[in-house]
Amino acid sequence: MIAVIGCGNMATAIVKGFFNKNNEINFLTYTPSYTRAENLAKEVNGRAVKDLSELHEASTIVLACKPQQLNSLSQSINDSGLDITNKHIISILAATPVETIKKKLGVSRVTRIMPNTPALIGMGMSLVFHGKEVLDNEKKLVDEFFSSCGEVAEMPSETVFDQVTTVSGSGPAYVFLFAQTMVTKLVSWGVSEAKAKEISIQLFRGSSELMAHQKDLSLETLISNVTSKGGVTIEAVNSYKSSGIEGMTSTALDAAYLRSQNIENELNK
Numbered sequence: 001m002i003a004v005i006g007c008g009n010m011a012t013a014i015v016k017g018f019f020n021k022n023n024e025i026n027f028l029t030y031t032p033s034y035t036r037a038e039n040l041a042k043e044v045n046g047r048a049v050k051d052l053s054e055l056h057e058a059s060t061i062v063l064a065c066k067p068q069q070l071n072s073l074s075q076s077i078n079d080s081g082l083d084i085t086n087k088h089i090i091s092i093l094a095a096t097p098v099e100t101i102k103k104k105l106g107v108s109r110v111t112r113i114m115p116n117t118p119a120l121i122g123m124g125m126s127l128v129f130h131g132k133e134v135l136d137n138e139k140k141l142v143d144e145f146f147s148s149c150g151e152v153a154e155m156p157s158e159t160v161f162d163q164v165t166t167v168s169g170s171g172p173a174y175v176f177l178f179a180q181t182m183v184t185k186l187v188s189w190g191v192s193e194a195k196a197k198e199i200s201i202q203l204f205r206g207s208s209e210l211m212a213h214q215k216d217l218s219l220e221t222l223i224s225n226v227t228s229k230g231g232v233t234i235e236a237v238n239s240y241k242s243s244g245i246e247g248m249t250s251t252a253l254d255a256a257y258l259r260s261q262n263i264e265n266e267l268n269k
């Protein structure tokens with residue numbers, strides 16, 4: 001039995017993804033307001049609970065509140081009398097290290113996961129980092145769980161986990177931002193917003209599928225396959241490069257990583 005604490009957007013996406021592939025697992029769901037726990041439980045044949053102590057049957061807990069809510073959750077667990085010391089915690093909290101979760105919740109076996117919003121449609125990218133105490137059968141469950149909502153990649157350290165998070169976890173926002181700049185330009189040329197969005201969707205979908213089909217080719221080659229000397233595309237590519245697109249990406253990702261380190265420091269105060 002798997003308990004889910006915090007039933008917001010991300011928990012709902014991953015739990016529904018898992019249930020669609022494996023409907024034999026029983027879920028218990030909990031949120032302070034109860035409403036979202038009840039909604040999620042209905043969708044996965046689970047049971048919403050009003051009191052944390054009712055989660056005692058679960059051997060695994062998916063932790064999916066916000067990092068800033070961890071202290072109040074820890075207090076609520078203590079108040080409820082629920083003993084979670086021997087449960088496996090699967091945390092999707094950004095910027096919250098294994099050691100912080102162990103200390104705040106008094107547990108020993110913690111796995112960190114960083115999913116992303118495409119998990120909603122089974123196309124997610126989940127990063128994994130297991131604390132050293134996590135058992136092999138627990139690692140297997142994590143792999144099965146998160147493979148049901150997309151791809152899974154284990155990270156060699158928590159530092160790398162937090163760095164890669166700025167690409168895979170936050171990345172959908174950058175892709176949508178880039179799409180937005182193109183839609184805005186198309187609209188300025190008189191294309192309707194709906195048509196401009198359709199064109200962008202197909203552009204991103206087609207390009208990512210092509211990249212997957214031709215994964216033996218370098219990105220450099222993929223770019224040069226669309227550009228020819230003296231042609232149209234190379235003008236835009238050169239303009240992007242001279243505007244410093246690589247430096248902008250590097251600065252943006254550094255900013256996201258710095259924020260994640262700051263959140264981590266605030267949590268440990």
Ligand SMILES: NC(=O)c1ccc[n+]([C@@H]2O[C@H](COP(=O)([O-])OP(=O)(O)OC[C@H]3O[C@@H](n4cnc5c(N)ncnc54)[C@H](OP(=O)(O)O)[C@@H]3O)[C@@H](O)[C@H]2O)c1
Nearest residue numbers: 006007008009010031032033036065066067069073093094
């Ligand atoms: N959104 C993303 O793209 C994304 C990607 C990767 C990881 N994450 C991580 O996923 C986590 C959840 O994000 P989200 O976007 O799903 O947030 P969300 O929609 O705001 O959901 C947060 C959930 O936590 C519950 N909660 C609030 N206080 C709590 C407490 N004291 N104890 C237990 N549960 C509590 C809320 O309960 P109520 O329903 O009662 O308000 C809500 O169900 C975050 O830690 C975030 O870092 C998010």
